Amino acid sequence: MSINSDNSNRRGGNPLFLSTRYVIQQHAPDQDVEATITAQSFQTVRLTFFISACVTTTTQQTIKIAAPSDKNKALAAKKAALKGVNGQKARKIRTSTTFNRPKTLKLARSPKYARKSVPHVPRLDQYKVLKTPLNTESAMKKIEENNTLVFIVDVKSNKRQIKDALKKMYDVTALKVNTLIRPDGNKKAYIKLTADVDALDVANKIGFI
Amino acid sequence: MERREERELAAVKAYELRTKNKAELTKQLEELKQELASLKVQKVAGGSAGKLTKISAVRKSIARVMTVITQTQRAQLRLFYQKKNFLPLDLRVKKTRAIRRRLTKHEASVKTVKQQKKDTHFPLRKYAVKA
Numbered sequence: 218m219s220i221n222s223d224n225s226n227r228r229g230g231n232p233l234f235l236s237t238r239y240v241i242q243q244h245a246p247d248q249d250v251e252a253t254i255t256a257q258s259f260q261t262v263r264l265t266f267f268i269s270a271c272v273t274t275t276t277q278q279t280i281k282i283a284a285p286s287d288k289n290k291a292l293a294a295k296k297a298a299l300k301g302v303n304g305q306k307a308r309k310i311r312t313s314t315t316f317n318r319p320k321t322l323k324l325a326r327s328p329k330y331a332r333k334s335v336p337h338v339p340r341l342d343q344y345k346v347l348k349t350p351l352n353t354e355s356a357m358k359k360i361e362e363n364n365t366l367v368f369i370v371d372v373k374s375n376k377r378q379i380k381d382a383l384k385k386m387y388d389v390t391a392l393k394v395n396t397l398i399r400p401d402g403n404k405k406a407y408i409k410l411t412a413d414v415d416a417l418d419v420a421n422k423i424g425f426i
Numbered sequence: 427m428e429r430r431e432e433r434e435l436a437a438v439k440a441y442e443l444r445t446k447n448k449a450e451l452t453k454q455l456e457e458l459k460q461e462l463a464s465l466k467v468q469k470v471a472g473g474s475a476g477k478l479t480k481i482s483a484v485r486k487s488i489a490r491v492m493t494v495i496t497q498t499q500r501a502q503l504r505l506f507y508q509k510k511n512f513l514p515l516d517l518r519v520k521k522t523r524a525i526r527r528r529l530t531k532h533e534a535s536v537k538t539v540k541q542q543k544k545d546t547h548f549p550l551r552k553y554a555v556k557a
Contacts, residue, residue, distance in 0.1 A: 329511075330513065332515050333516055334500070334514035344459040347463075348466070349467065349470050350470060352470055352471065424467050425470050426471070
């Protein structure tokens with residue numbers, strides 16, 4: 218016994234959910250009862266349960282639910298034909314008239330070998346920054362009157378490096394540093410010391426008085 | 427400071443340096459640089475002749491220490507990269523740019539099988555004319 222949904226006289230509407238007339242066919246006995254419920258037809262499901270309740274355990278007959286009819290197939294085919302072969306992607310909604318370059322993946326470097334075998338030791342260390350102190354008459358004047366030391370420093374050094382170098386070499390904090398480049402190409406640094414240290418003492422300690 | 431100068435050798439010797447490890451070498455380098463800085467200050471302040479000649483000795487000692495440091499470092503690096511595929515560029519052969527781009531000796535000597543057969547069967551013969 219199989220249940221076929223007869224949709225031949227149907228008028229419009231969703232073919233899946235209209236009430237349909239069911240044709241019941243007799244199958245051979247001695248076959249297992251199986252009620253296959255498809256997701257399509259709710260009506261068919263209800264009918265299946267009704268039938269299975271009537272069928273006793275002795276009668277062993279299959280109950281099958283019908284496949285979608287030819288008319289459904291034809292409608293699906295028409296829809297596909299209208300859509301076309303390529304199909305259509307959903308278009309992005311653009312809320313601004315500006316087009317900005319899309320952000321792509323940026324991989325970090327992972328080199329197979331180091332280009333330089335070993336990084337160089339720092340080239341401008343404190344010994345290189347401060348070359349020599351100056352003890353000319355004008356430099357001595359600066360030491361006594363302005364509490365500043367005068368040094369010849371490396372041309373490539375900057376005021377911050379001069380300050381650090383002084384700290385490292387002679388353990389003296391500088392208040393401020395003024396630099397100029399002499400006509401002979403060296404850099405001269407006027408290093409003003411903090412008020413708690415005496416430039417004359419420091420100069421004696423360094424040894425160039 | 428003068429006592430320290432007396433304690434130190436007139437000049438460091440390279441073969442003595444090679445026995446030392448890296449920490450000791452860097453410490454010696456620091457000491458030498460400090461000595462050089464003090465000598466330069468004394469030069470400004472009008473140091474004695476002995477002190478002034480010492481300057482060149484100290485400069486060369488610094489150079490020797492740095493040479494030993496880099497030599498041992500590069501030797502160790504070459505050992506490290508021995509099993510690897512790619513060498514850092516400064517450890518590779520330098521020569522000249524053109525020489526680096528030439529075919530290697532092996533690449534230049536490679537022959538086709540056809541040519542090898544020809545050479546086997548038709549080698550260049552040496553003749554002599556009987557007097």
